Amino acid sequence: MATSSAIPYVLSDKVREAVANCKVLVVGAGGIGCEILKNLALSGFQNIEIIDLDTIDVSNLNRQFLFRKEHVGKPKAVVARETVLNYNPNLNIKAYHDSITTSKSLDNRNARNHVNRMCLAADIPLIESGTSGYTGQVELIKKGLTQCYECQPKPPQRSFPGCTIRNTPSEPIHCIVWAKHLFNQLFGEDDPDQDVSPDTADPELAADAGKLALNEENETDGDVQRKSTNLWAKEIDYNPEKLFNKFFQDDIKYLLSMENLWKKRKPPKPLAWAEASSHEGDSNTIIENNLKAEDMQVWSLSKCSKVFASSISVLKSELSNKNFLVWDKDDKPGMDFVTACANIRAHIFSIDQKSRFEIKSIAGNIVPAIATTNAIVAGLAVLHVQSIGRGIGEM
Structure with a gap:
């Protein structure tokens, strides 16, 4: 019989208390956002807020698993809240069908820059994540400890001369x-x-x-x-x-x-x-x-x-x-x-x-979204949040 020597990942009582008391804002209820909300709900987090301006489209259903066909046309944030409460009815979770900036879309560089600057100004940790096909990234950003989202230049978005287009x-x-x-x-x-x-x-x-x-x-x-x-x-x-x-x-x-x-x-x-x-x-x-x-x-x-x-x-x-x-x-x-x-x-x-x-x-600048990549990235993101809770609980 095969045996495993892996050490169980167990949180101390102080860390569990810190996790339960901390407040988490999830920006975006898309492929990664749905996974993160589920992970948070099942990991002891009690105070969650979700913001997303988008509504549910049929094309979302293959990877944003908190949504069903009957939800098409409804606000993502509102439906995500309702679905996550089925995992844990005792959650204190609020939903905002709104934009984090004045821009319409949450999934863009301007919105990410805005959230980065707000977190730095308020000295609040930020877990920045994203996927592109089979690749993804998760980054913990904390003022005075790590580089920020804008510290490293991002690849320029492809553009074309106006004379070529016209x-x-x-x-x-x-x-x-x-x-x-x-x-x-x-x-x-x-x-x-x-x-x-x-x-x-x-x-x-x-x-x-x-x-x-x-x-x-x-x-x-x-x-x-x-x-x-x-x-x-x-x-x-x-x-x-x-x-x-x-x-x-x-x-x-x-x-x-x-x-x-x-x-x-x-x-x-x-x-x-x-x-x-x-x-x-x-x-x-x-x-x-x-x-x-x-x-x-x-x-x-x-x-x-x-x-x-x-x-x-x-x-x-x-x-x-x-x-x-x-x-x-x-x-x-x-x-x-x-x-x-x-x-x-x-x-x-x-x-x-x-x-x-x-x-x-x-x-639409669409890169094929892969549910497995979203799940892995979301899992790592929540581990980062737990590490923050661990740091608070062990102080």
Whole structure:
């Protein structure tokens, strides 16, 4: 019979008392947060608070095990609290459906920087953790004892020159970023850094690039150039045909007038609404994709044009009750719009088109989440919290 010489991990009475009395704030009820809450509830912690601004999506259910299908659409923090109480009804646990900062998302660098600075200012220990696929990290941060979250520079987030996005895309991600920018130009907050029109300041162009213009430019398009995209879209009542022809035909013709850009590149092909909606060149793709799940299909050009129109109709309706919309990968109309626009632009520039699933992963900066990695990292995080309790209990 095999035997084990492992020493049981036993907490002294003083440490147990310190653990029961300490207060823990869990920032985020996602994959790691759910595991941490369960571990805390089963490890003797009695005073827990959880904050998360997000609501539960179907895509969360495969790894955020505190949630079930009937919880979809409900606040993560509230449901997590209710579920954890099933593990230990005597917990003193509070839930906040709110943001730790003024930013919408908890799972970003700005939010982590904010929590780091607040903990340093209040001299409160911080357990910082995260996962990315099969890798993860857990770090104890304590003022005067360890380095802080911002002490070491983080790898810069990938970005692309504006002229590449607006003039010369060569990869699917360029088209996806452009489509997200177009969403914001039409429905979101005004941001001049996310302009989607041709960039006449492109360094590849001649000195007089700013003078380039199409002689056949009609009066309507001339008006567009003098107005913001959002204002013009409202004036035409978000007419999908006019929007389509502006971004995928007129702007592409304008780009073609910038001859220097196409001396060593394959030029784009302008696409009109009438041609796209009746496109018949992708019937084989349709037959092949009939066997795939909807999100795994690469949409035909005609379907992209139909989804473009239908998503605009829904987004226009949503905008009527708000000042602006915020793009969210889990919002179906917004995700449909970006998928359709990205693939239409990719077709124009002879770039491989992607399925809705692939575009969602790229647009949402999604790294596949692995439940086992989350569980390991969460376990280590709670061990760090217990070590803090041990230090307090043995003082």
